[in-house]
Amino acid sequence: MTSRSPQYWLMKSEPFKYGWDDLVAEGEGTWDGVRNYQARNNLAAMQVGDQAFFYHSREGLEIVGICTISVAGIIDPTDETGKWAAVKVKPAEKFAHPVTLVAIKAEPRLADMQLIRQSRLSVSGVTPEEWQVICAMAKG
DNA sequence: GCCAACGTTGGC
DNA sequence: GCCAACGTTGGC
Helix, strand or coil, X not given: CCCCCCCEXXXXXXXXXXXXXXXXXXXXXXXXXXXXXXHHHHHHHCCCCCEEEEEECCCCCEEEEXXXXXXXXXXXXXXXXXXXXXXXXXXXXXXXXXXXHHHHHXXXXXXXXXXXXXXXXXXXXXXXXXXXXXXXXXXX
């Protein structure tokens, strides 16, 4: 396995389907069901040890915490054709202060986030700079 | 609940 | 290969 410095991601989930609390309750969750090529490419690029923001879409509209990639490069078990990717994640840290979409939009350093530019992409990349800014905001 | 944005599908 | 129609996502 090749190693590289950890990369950062943002994964969206609708909390009434699968929220942060569900992930904590399970201990480890499989991130599957993605049927978008760009999101799939992001999933396929993930490696164990990468970190991802957990974002609540539709309801909440905020980053609630951080999870780590525990298993990478698996085939989506819900996909019969075998061409879609999935990963497994574990909860790492719950934010004391969730970072809302409103706050992200109000922060100029986050204006170019893939989350903002492509609002419908369910798995997006986060730069180290963006990661640092959001983590600082989460500490209030 | 509505609708804009965007991705995908399918007819030609 | 184009593009209109359709379906889905996600902010509001």
